[in-house]
Amino acid sequence: MGALYNEVADRLQAQVQDGVFRDGDRLPGVRALSRQFGVSVSTILHAHQTLEARGYVQARERSGYFARLPLRDAPEPVMQTDRSRPVPVNAREMTVELCADEQKRMVPLSGAIPHADFLPFRQIQQSALWAARRGIETLEYAFPGKEPLRRQIAQRMATIGVPITPEDVLVTNGAQEAIILGLRAVTQPGDIVAVESPSFPGILQALEVVGLRALEIPTHTAEGLSLEGLELALEQWPVKACVVVCNHSNPMGARMSDERKQQLVSMLAVAGVPLIEDDIYGDLYHSGERPKPARAFDHTGNVIYCSSVSKTISPGLRVGWMLPGRYMANARQHKYFSNLATSSIPQMAVAHFLEQGGYDRYLRFARQNYRQATERMRTAVARSFPEGTAISRPQGGFVLWVQLPPGVSGTLVYQLARVENINVAPGLMFSISNKFESCLRINCGNPWSDRIDHAVVRLGALAHEVQARSI
Amino acid sequence: MGALYNEVADRLQAQVQDGVFRDGDRLPGVRALSRQFGVSVSTILHAHQTLEARGYVQARERSGYFARLPLRDAPEPVMQTDRSRPVPVNAREMTVELCADEQKRMVPLSGAIPHADFLPFRQIQQSALWAARRGIETLEYAFPGKEPLRRQIAQRMATIGVPITPEDVLVTNGAQEAIILGLRAVTQPGDIVAVESPSFPGILQALEVVGLRALEIPTHTAEGLSLEGLELALEQWPVKACVVVCNHSNPMGARMSDERKQQLVSMLAVAGVPLIEDDIYGDLYHSGERPKPARAFDHTGNVIYCSSVSKTISPGLRVGWMLPGRYMANARQHKYFSNLATSSIPQMAVAHFLEQGGYDRYLRFARQNYRQATERMRTAVARSFPEGTAISRPQGGFVLWVQLPPGVSGTLVYQLARVENINVAPGLMFSISNKFESCLRINCGNPWSDRIDHAVVRLGALAHEVQARSI
Numbered sequence: 057m058g059a060l061y062n063e064v065a066d067r068l069q070a071q072v073q074d075g076v077f078r079d080g081d082r083l084p085g086v087r088a089l090s091r092q093f094g095v096s097v098s099t100i101l102h103a104h105q106t107l108e109a110r111g112y113v114q115a116r117e118r119s120g121y122f123a124r125l126p127l128r129d130a131p132e133p134v135m136q137t138d139r140s141r142p143v144p145v146n147a148r149e150m151t152v153e154l155c156a157d158e159q160k161r162m163v164p165l166s167g168a169i170p171h172a173d174f175l176p177f178r179q180i181q182q183s184a185l186w187a188a189r190r191g192i193e194t195l196e197y198a199f200p201g202k203e204p205l206r207r208q209i210a211q212r213m214a215t216i217g218v219p220i221t222p223e224d225v226l227v228t229n230g231a232q233e234a235i236i237l238g239l240r241a242v243t244q245p246g247d248i249v250a251v252e253s254p255s256f257p258g259i260l261q262a263l264e265v266v267g268l269r270a271l272e273i274p275t276h277t278a279e280g281l282s283l284e285g286l287e288l289a290l291e292q293w294p295v296k297a298c299v300v301v302c303n304h305s306n307p308m309g310a311r312m313s314d315e316r317k318q319q320l321v322s323m324l325a326v327a328g329v330p331l332i333e334d335d336i337y338g339d340l341y342h343s344g345e346r347p348k349p350a351r352a353f354d355h356t357g358n359v360i361y362c363s364s365v366s367k368t369i370s371p372g373l374r375v376g377w378m379l380p381g382r383y384m385a386n387a388r389q390h391k392y393f394s395n396l397a398t399s400s401i402p403q404m405a406v407a408h409f410l411e412q413g414g415y416d417r418y419l420r421f422a423r424q425n426y427r428q429a430t431e432r433m434r435t436a437v438a439r440s441f442p443e444g445t446a447i448s449r450p451q452g453g454f455v456l457w458v459q460l461p462p463g464v465s466g467t468l469v470y471q472l473a474r475v476e477n478i479n480v481a482p483g484l485m486f487s488i489s490n491k492f493e494s495c496l497r498i499n500c501g502n503p504w505s506d507r508i509d510h511a512v513v514r515l516g517a518l519a520h521e522v523q524a525r526s527i
Numbered sequence: 528m529g530a531l532y533n534e535v536a537d538r539l540q541a542q543v544q545d546g547v548f549r550d551g552d553r554l555p556g557v558r559a560l561s562r563q564f565g566v567s568v569s570t571i572l573h574a575h576q577t578l579e580a581r582g583y584v585q586a587r588e589r590s591g592y593f594a595r596l597p598l599r600d601a602p603e604p605v606m607q608t609d610r611s612r613p614v615p616v617n618a619r620e621m622t623v624e625l626c627a628d629e630q631k632r633m634v635p636l637s638g639a640i641p642h643a644d645f646l647p648f649r650q651i652q653q654s655a656l657w658a659a660r661r662g663i664e665t666l667e668y669a670f671p672g673k674e675p676l677r678r679q680i681a682q683r684m685a686t687i688g689v690p691i692t693p694e695d696v697l698v699t700n701g702a703q704e705a706i707i708l709g710l711r712a713v714t715q716p717g718d719i720v721a722v723e724s725p726s727f728p729g730i731l732q733a734l735e736v737v738g739l740r741a742l743e744i745p746t747h748t749a750e751g752l753s754l755e756g757l758e759l760a761l762e763q764w765p766v767k768a769c770v771v772v773c774n775h776s777n778p779m780g781a782r783m784s785d786e787r788k789q790q791l792v793s794m795l796a797v798a799g800v801p802l803i804e805d806d807i808y809g810d811l812y813h814s815g816e817r818p819k820p821a822r823a824f825d826h827t828g829n830v831i832y833c834s835s836v837s838k839t840i841s842p843g844l845r846v847g848w849m850l851p852g853r854y855m856a857n858a859r860q861h862k863y864f865s866n867l868a869t870s871s872i873p874q875m876a877v878a879h880f881l882e883q884g885g886y887d888r889y890l891r892f893a894r895q896n897y898r899q900a901t902e903r904m905r906t907a908v909a910r911s912f913p914e915g916t917a918i919s920r921p922q923g924g925f926v927l928w929v930q931l932p933p934g935v936s937g938t939l940v941y942q943l944a945r946v947e948n949i950n951v952a953p954g955l956m957f958s959i960s961n962k963f964e965s966c967l968r969i970n971c972g973n974p975w976s977d978r979i980d981h982a983v984v985r986l987g988a989l990a991h992e993v994q995a996r997s998i
Contacts, residue, residue, distance in 0.1 A: 172663040180666070181659060184872055188655035192643040195651070195843045229700060229866040236865065245716050245738055261864040267716055267738065372666045372871035393732040394707065395700040399870045400843035401655055 061102035064093050068103060069112045077123035083113065085120060108504075109428050111435030117506060130438040133308075133446040133459035135276045136491055137285070142248040142269035142293060143488045145260050163511040166479040168306055168455050169371055170501040174425050176418040179409060180370050187404035194404065199397035200388055201227025201377065205407035209377055212410065216338070217352030218361070220379060226387055227377050227398045231336045234362035234378035235262045237394070238332040239297060241360070241386035243268055247296040250289055250329075252281050254457070254486035254495070256306040259299050259334065270488050271295060277448045277457065280305055280312035283319055290327050297330050303347045304337035307457045307486055307497040309430075309450020311341075317350040325358045330383065332360045336367050337453040339419055342427040347452075357382030365406055367453070368422065369415075373402040426454040426501065433500040436509065440516025442523050454501040459483075459494060464523045466496045472518045478511045532573035535564050536581070539574060543583045548594035554584065556591060579975075580899045582906030588977065601909040603748045604779075604917040604930035607962055608756070611743040613719040613764060614959045616735035634982040637950040639777055639926050640842055641972040645896050647889045650880060651841050658875035665875065670868035671859055672698025672848065676878035680848055683881065687809070688823030689832070691850060697858055698848050698869045702807045705833035705849035706733045708865070709803040710768060712831070712857035714739055718767040721760055721800075723752050725928070725957035725966070727777040730770050730805065741959050742766060748919045748928065751776055751783040754790055761798050768801050774818045775808035778928040778957055778968040780901075780921020782812075788821040796829045801854065803831045807838050808924040810890055813898040818923075828853030836877055838924070839893065840886075844873040897925040897972065904971040907980065911987025913994050925972040930954075930965060935994045937967045943989045949982045 068089075071077055084092070089100045104121050107113035114122045164171075187194070206222035213220050228234040235258070243249065245267030251259055253272030263270050271289055274282045281300050289295060300320065302312045312320065324331045335349045351361040360383060364376030375398065380387035391397075409415060433456055434447055444461030460466055470482035483495025496515075502508055539560075542548055555563070560571045575592050578584035585593045635642075658665070677693035684691050699705040706729070714720065716738030722730055724743030734741050742764055744756045752771050760766060771791065773783045783791065795802045806820045822832040831854060835847030846869065851858035862868075880886060904927055905918055915932030931937055941953035954966025967986075973979055 169668070172666050175663075175666055177663050177666060184659035184665070185656060188652060188659045188872075188876075192646075192648050193843075194655070195643050195646055195648060195841045197640070197842050229870070232864075233866040240736075258864075265711075265861070265864050370666045371668050372664075372868075374866065374868060374870040390736070393703075393729075393736050394865075395704040395845065397843075397845060399700070399845040399873045401659075401872060401876075402870045405659075405872075 060095060061099045061106060064095060064099060064103035065106040065110070067093075068107055069110065072112045072123045072125060079123060079125040081123045082119070083121040083123060105428070109431040109435065111439065124439075130434070130445055130447040132277045132449055133457055133495070135274050135282065136253070137274045137282070140253065140272040140489060142271040144269050145264035145488055162474075162477045162479040163507060164479055164502060165499050165508070165511060165515070166481045168367070168453070168499055168501065170367060170454065171503060173503045174422055174501060175370055176414065179412070179414050179418065180373075180405065183405040183408040183412070184401070186408045187401045190404055194400045196400060197397040198227070198400040198403055199392060201225060201398065202400065202403040202407060204411070205375075205403045206377075208407050208410035213379070216346055217348045218379070224379050224384070225377050226380055226384065226391060227375070227403055228364075228391065229374045229395070229398050230366050230376040231334055231362045231364035232258050232262065232376070233394070234364070234376050235259060235299065235332060235334060236265055237387045237390045238330075238360040238362060238378060238380065238383070239263065239266045239268060239299075240390045241380060241383040242330045243296045248293050250286060250295050250298040252300060252305060254307055254483065254492050256301060256334070257485045260488060262299075272487060272489060272491070275305065275308060276310060277308045278310055278451070279316065280310040281320065283316060283323065286320070287323065290323070290329065295327075295329050297332055298324055299332045299334065300350065301334045301337065302350045303335055304340060304450060304452030306337065306453060307455050307481075308448050309453050309455065309457070311347055311451040312350075314348055314353075317348065318353045321350050321353045321359060325354075325356050330358055330360060333362065335361060335363045338363070339368055340423055340426055340454070341452040342423065342430070342450070351379065354381070360387070368419065369406065369409060373406060374398070375402050375406045429502065429504060430454055430456065430500040432504055433498060433512065436512040437498065437516070440513050441519050442516075445519070454499065456498045456500060458496045458498060460496070460519055461523060462494065463526050464494055464519060465526065466492070466494050468522045469496060469515065469518050472522070473515055476514055478514060480515060531566060532570045532577060535566060535570060535574040536577040538564075539578055540581065540583045543594045543596060550594060550596040552594045553590075554592040554594060576899070580902040580906070582910065595910075601905070601916055601918040603920055604928055604966070606745050606747045606753065607724070608745045608753070611724065611960060613740035613742040615740050616731050616959055633945075633948045633950040634978060635950055635973060636970050636979070636982060636986070637952045639838070639924070639970055639972065641838060641925065642974060644974045645893055645972060646841055647885065650883070650885050650889065651844075651876065654876040654879040654883070655872070657879045658872045661875055665871045667871065668868040669698070669871040669874055670863060672696060672869065673871065673874040673878060675882070676846075676874045679878050679881035684850070687817055688819045689850070695850050695855070696848050697851055697855065697862060698846070698874055699862065700845045700866070700869050701837050701847040702805055702833045702835035703729050703733065703847070704865070705835070705847050706730060706770065706803060706805060707736055708858045708861045709801075709831040709833060709849060709851065709854070710734065710737045710739060710770075711861045712851060712854040713801045714767045719764050721757060721766050721769040723771060723776060725778050725954065725963050727772060727805070728956045731959060733770075743958060743960060743962070746776065746779060747781060748779045749781055749922070750787065751781040752791065754787060754794065757791070758794065761794070761800065766798075766800050768803055769795055770803045770805065771821065772805045772808065773821045774806055775811060775921060775923030777808065777924060778926050778952075779919050780924050780926065780928070782818055782922040783821075785819060785824075788819065789824045792821050792824045792830060796825075796827050801829055801831060804833065806832060806834045809834070810839055811894060811897055811925070812923040813894065813901070813921070822850065825852070831858070839890065840877065840880060844877060845869070846873050846877045900973065900975065901925055901927065901971040903975055904969060904983070907983040908969065908987070911984050912990050913987075916990070925970065927969045927971060929967045929969060931967070931990055932994060933965065934997050935965055935990060936997065937963070937965050939993045940967060940986065940989050943993070944986055947985060949985060951986060
């Protein structure tokens with residue numbers, strides 16, 4: 057079945073590429089095509105969706121489908137390899153600004169936050185109701201975490217190459233807190249911590265909370281953290297920890313190969329530097345198998361694994377966890393000192409959700425949504441943005457990393473877009489050394505809509521405008 | 528009605544004091560007393576309860592009520608006024624040990640944690656179910672807090688002399704997190720912070736998390752923080768913040784008078800030192816009116832008010848809040864950086880609980896329970912512990928501060944009790960300078976039972992044993 061709509065899509069695409077339909081031409085109606093290809097209407101609709109994602113077809117409300125010729129295929133951003141120095145992390149008001157109440161009416165192309173339509177709301181609700189019906193156990197401090205949840209996590213970890221027991225799990229308020237507890241467990245204020253560059257702003261903020269200095273390591277859009285860059289950094293600086301998103305890093309969507317993960321783990325073990333692994337996007341791979349975490353290659357307890365349900369089930373539950381490895385005692389104590397425990401009912405709800413077995417079924421749906429939404433956004437950006445714009449090819453997750461042509465300010469595009477109620481993340485947020493001034497991160501975690509389509513067209517126009525001004 | 532059972536209790540007490548009934552004598556049956564006094568059986572039962580709390584009657588299962596002569600009335604602990612120096616706070620494994628899983632089967636006289644029987648479980652459950660049924664809003668990051676909860680908090684604060692708007696409220700994971708965010712908002716690592724002595728261990732842990740030095744200020748068992756001590760400290764040291772529990776401090780149960788609160792607020796405002804007020808026990812006053820928080824006397828935004836529902840509604844929900852005053856921008860940012868937001872469903876549940884109006888009704892019940900439980904524990908401790916033991920007279924909350932006779936080690940009593948599965952909090956936990964080696968804190972947040980009764984008798988016997996060894 058999958059082959060059939062793909063076949064139809066390929067033939068239609070060929071017609072567009074060969075000029076049978078020119079850019080902007082209206083395609084024959086769905087019924088007509090159904091007759092023409094001798095397939096069902098739903099196969100035609102499926103083929104249209106595929107072509108939309110590829111950029112060869114545009115749907116216009118109440119008007120039908122129109123041919124589109126993708127102007128060109130955008131290249132991927134080039135890795136920035138200039139040497140870094142450790143820098144104390146300073147608050148970036150911008151991030152809070154991006155998340156403030158008043159921004160909620162804006163077009164949400166900024167935060168890496170999944171849209172409610174992509175989340176399994178009804179099942180979460182059922183699980184939350186189940187949890188709320190539990191006995192007085194919901195009244196208790198659930199430190200270091202509800203046993204049923206820790207058991208579910210242990211079971212899932214075993215399926216991705218990390219055989220652990222429930223006692224190895226510490227439940228947290230999301231992965232952000234897990235990363236902070238991991239940093240606290242292995243560093244002292246003022247210490248140097250190696251991070252990816254560009255880096256997820258939450259990781260930079262975690263470093264700031266603990267009072268650490270960040271050392272930025274070049275990161276490749278496809279292969280992830282540069283091991284050569286890390287090796288140099290370890291030789292040159294007294295690095296005390298290293299924070300890495302090995303699977304579908306944010307903002308680039310890169311995935312390290314198993315071989316590189318293995319090298320990373322052993323390089324850090326030899327150097328005696330703990331690895332803090334953030335794997336929140338691990339389950340959201342776009343194709344193939346669930347990639348292993350770096351923790352699967354750790355035999356010394358040196359990897360502190362962090363994850364959460366915020367990108368998969370629900371950000372609002374605030375349930376995350378960590379496997380602190382041999383740093384458990386410290387991490388436990390810091391969790392207790394910080395806020396005693398994570399709320400009981402949300403923990404029980406997640407345990408129930410995982411136990412019910414609906415998670416894998418839902419993940420198949422989520423992965424397909426995110427892959428399609430990301431491909432569609434990539435096509436839309438390639439079409440609207442100035443020539444010379446480079447775009448990442450994420451292998452998972454739902455964000456795009458866009459590098460504007462040299463000299464074009466992403467910050468300026470961000471500021472102009474805000475005036476038009478379009479919220480996008482400026483590249484500056486992803487570094488502490490002003491490295492990504494010409495970049496933007498675009499959230500693809502939304503169902504496609506005219507509103508999003510128009511917003512991307514406007515972003516492209518603003519980028520052209522900024523380019524024109526800067527020449 | 529209240530007068531009637533009190534009258535009966537007074538007359539029975541007089542009979543015990545006058546030797547009509549001697550220590551250990553069985554009292555007449557409930558029906559007999561009902562006839563004798565010409566009152567209902569339930570009035571007699573109520574009178575017995577009152578006398579039990581006062582220490583003049585002991586109920587023995589299936590045997591009836593027995594007269595008891597309180598041996599003496601224990602004095603209150605004397606304020607320790609020796610001058611302190613700022614000390615960096617170091618992890619106290621003890622606290623985590625006290626809260627670990629494996630301790631759950633012990634007699635819980637350690638943590639200041641309310642027993643489930645004293646919590647409004649059914650109403651919380653109804654509110655949690657209501658919250659779980661909400662729409663997709665439960666999926667969202669609830670930063671800086673769900674509006675309905677912030678509105679309820681604003682309404683309640685207005686009734687205790689603090690007129691604020693919902694925008695003044697920042698929701699946190701319990702008061703512990705609120706205190707940490709307050710400290711982060713106004714200090715830098717290494718700074719000196721003035722705290723009560725003895726101090727709630729959570730406050731010392733908060734200082735440790737932020738990397739601060741604690742300066743202990745003598746605190747009176749009845750009047751609270753010594754203003755003279757604080758004044759001296761402010762002259763002598765560059766204090767950057769001051770953390771105080773003005774209402775029913777933990778462990779002493781002290782309450783500052785309105786006049787002293789006012790002096791505290793103005794002294795700190797003049798000195799330019801922010802006051803972080805922890806008011807979690809404010810609603811649990813034993814008699815009279817709800818005491819005002821220090822925040823009610825603040826007109827400059829210099830008081831950072833912190834509270835939660837952990838001592839009143841449910842510890843397991845992990846819902847707290849703060850009014851950061853003029854430090855809102857900083858506190859907000861630190862909250863966002865630490866864990867983005869507090870879980871949505873628990874926030875909605877608390878909002879619903881408060882909105883339903885059941886909170887005040889429940890509080891009347893809780894206050895009576897805690898007062899009785901505390902009085903009863905006080906009597907039991909006075910009866911069992913060595914002569915020369917001093918006991919606090921808390922004006923709210925549900926912990927007792929017990930000072931053993933000079934030279935008797937509370938730590939040793941704590942350790943011996945643990946072997947017998949009795950968990951009590953050693954005085955050392957409440958200071959960073961080994962000031963309260965001869966003290967214990969006893970949790971009274973449990974319904975009275977034979978198990979508790981026996982545990983207190985054993986604690987007393989262990990204290991005698993330790994005293995005998997130390998002579």
